[in-house]
Amino acid sequence: MEPHSRIASAPVDFGVVRSEFGLASDYPSEAVSEARDASDAFAGVRADRTDIPFVTIDPPGALDLDQALYLERTPTGFLLHYAIADVGAMVSPDGALARESLARGQSFYLPDGTVPLHPPVLSEGSASLLPGRNRPAALWTIECDDRAEPLRYAVRRALVRSRARLDYPGVQADADADRLHPSIAALPDFGRLRIEAGLARGAIELRLPAQTVIPDGHNRRTEHWQLVIEPRTEADDWNEQVSLLTGICAARIMLDDTGSDGRIGLLRTMPAPPASAIAAMRRTAAALGVRWPTGMVVGRMLAGLDPNTPAALALMSEATGLLRGASYTVLDGEDPDVLQHSGIGAPYAHVTAPLRRLADRYTTEICLARCAGTPVPGWVRDGLGPAAESMRRSDAVGGKLERACLDLAESTVLAPRLGAVFEAVVIREGNGNRAAEIFITDPPVIAKCAGSPPEGQRVRVRLDIADPDKRLVGFAFPADPPA
Numbered sequence: 001m002e003p004h005s006r007i008a009s010a011p012v013d014f015g016v017v018r019s020e021f022g023l024a025s026d027y028p029s030e031a032v033s034e035a036r037d038a039s040d041a042f043a044g045v046r047a048d049r050t051d052i053p054f055v056t057i058d059p060p061g062a063l064d065l066d067q068a069l070y071l072e073r074t075p076t077g078f079l080l081h082y083a084i085a086d087v088g089a090m091v092s093p094d095g096a097l098a099r100e101s102l103a104r105g106q107s108f109y110l111p112d113g114t115v116p117l118h119p120p121v122l123s124e125g126s127a128s129l130l131p132g133r134n135r136p137a138a139l140w141t142i143e144c145d146d147r148a149e150p151l152r153y154a155v156r157r158a159l160v161r162s163r164a165r166l167d168y169p170g171v172q173a174d175a176d177a178d179r180l181h182p183s184i185a186a187l188p189d190f191g192r193l194r195i196e197a198g199l200a201r202g203a204i205e206l207r208l209p210a211q212t213v214i215p216d217g218h219n220r221r222t223e224h225w226q227l228v229i230e231p232r233t234e235a236d237d238w239n240e241q242v243s244l245l246t247g248i249c250a251a252r253i254m255l256d257d258t259g260s261d262g263r264i265g266l267l268r269t270m271p272a273p274p275a276s277a278i279a280a281m282r283r284t285a286a287a288l289g290v291r292w293p294t295g296m297v298v299g300r301m302l303a304g305l306d307p308n309t310p311a312a313l314a315l316m317s318e319a320t321g322l323l324r325g326a327s328y329t330v331l332d333g334e335d336p337d338v339l340q341h342s343g344i345g346a347p348y349a350h351v352t353a354p355l356r357r358l359a360d361r362y363t364t365e366i367c368l369a370r371c372a373g374t375p376v377p378g379w380v381r382d383g384l385g386p387a388a389e390s391m392r393r394s395d396a397v398g399g400k401l402e403r404a405c406l407d408l409a410e411s412t413v414l415a416p417r418l419g420a421v422f423e424a425v426v427i428r429e430g431n432g433n434r435a436a437e438i439f440i441t442d443p444p445v446i447a448k449c450a451g452s453p454p455e456g457q458r459v460r461v462r463l464d465i466a467d468p469d470k471r472l473v474g475f476a477f478p479a480d481p482p483a
Helices: 015-021 029-037 096-104 120-126 168-176 187-201 234-255 275-288 298-303 310-322 359-372 378-417
Strands: 009-011 054-058 067-074 077-085 108-110 113-115 134-144 150-167 211-215 224-229 264-269 327-332 421-428 436-441 444-450 458-467 472-476
Touching: 009 378, 015 378, 029 096, 029 120, 054 168, 067 187, 067 234, 077 150, 077 234, 096 378, 108 378, 134 234, 134 359, 150 168, 150 234, 150 359, 168 187, 168 234, 187 234, 187 298, 211 378, 211 444, 224 378, 224 444, 234 264, 234 359, 264 359, 264 378, 275 298, 275 310, 298 310, 310 421, 327 378, 359 378, 378 444, 378 458, 378 472, 421 444, 436 458
Parallel strands: 054 150, 444 472
Antiparallel strands: 009 224, 054 067, 067 077, 077 134, 108 113, 134 150, 211 224, 264 327, 421 436, 421 458, 436 444, 458 472
16 A cells, blocks of 8 residues: 555645644753753662663664563463663653653654654663663563463563664564564564453454655655555564553552552553444444454454455444543542553553653652552652643644644645545545545545545545645545536
């Protein structure tokens, strides 16, 4: 589904979007100074685990490396060592850097650059788990059985040293050629077992086309960009399962009420979808001719579909309505109404990306304290509410920002083709309150469509609107209006 670059390429100025969302381009000088001078506050009490041959797996070119892993098979299952950048040891809780990161909430990734949570001197330098350098980390040790289910888990402060910086395409190529790095040789089996465990819990994974905007490598003018479908490999899925397992273990630690603090933490939660939404999906599946046996959970049904078929695209698009209401829930002695993350099928907490996400610094400190049997630091407890609010706010901005960049790129790329006819798949039918939604592969665009195109079918549509100033794209069905 790779688009032709000569079609899907155009000059786009994303500075307009940055200005609209008020994204800070520069970090305050006082915070930058703190980041430049940051040092490990726990340097004298760390376990030296530089003997473990960690590797990192990230998108190509990434330098803000939060996680490093080492996974081995044991006679009874798997042993996972997962090192997370120890940002809490390098950011003073009452300093300018902490205040600025609270205001930002998370890193924002635009096609033309990043608006980082922390200054690059920290996030891509002294705190990043770059290869060949000793780094402070929160080191998770998770022992699993032969089904990759966790038996014992804990986290402690340690000094670690990554051996190699790997990326997803490279790991996938190595897996296909049966030459994986020894530190992750067990990752495919582990990942597949964890995916199956998620389906058994009722987890829901959507494999909708992931649009992205990249520089046009065929055009020498650097401001030209093209729309593509972001490839997702099995390696992405396997590595994601390591992070998900760690977040599930973290949530269990926070929900344990046997300690002196009782339940304390910050969970990522999502309410269960209403029965009416599941019933509506069953009706759609039946209309599309998709077999969905009684008693089979929605996640397993979706996992069994070929994601490249029109029916699968339509059902997965409708399933987005099941994954609503995600939030951050503070635990501090009380029992909130929602503790589960329905998309994961378990209680869950973000703990694996502290260089890019504010919440992880707080949750990691809670888990470190609980595992060490020490009180949770006061700054963490006092800051849970503000951290949760910062995450809610920045998540909302991040979603709108991503959509704005895609809308701008789509409308700019399509503007010269106003009136053209395209082949499309109808991924959601329209009703009285909303227009239909279609997916076009060349260039890859998801957009609204007027008329009543039939859901889950391939149709021809006409481009009626492509306005870069308003960032609007609209199609019409049928492509050829009646005479």
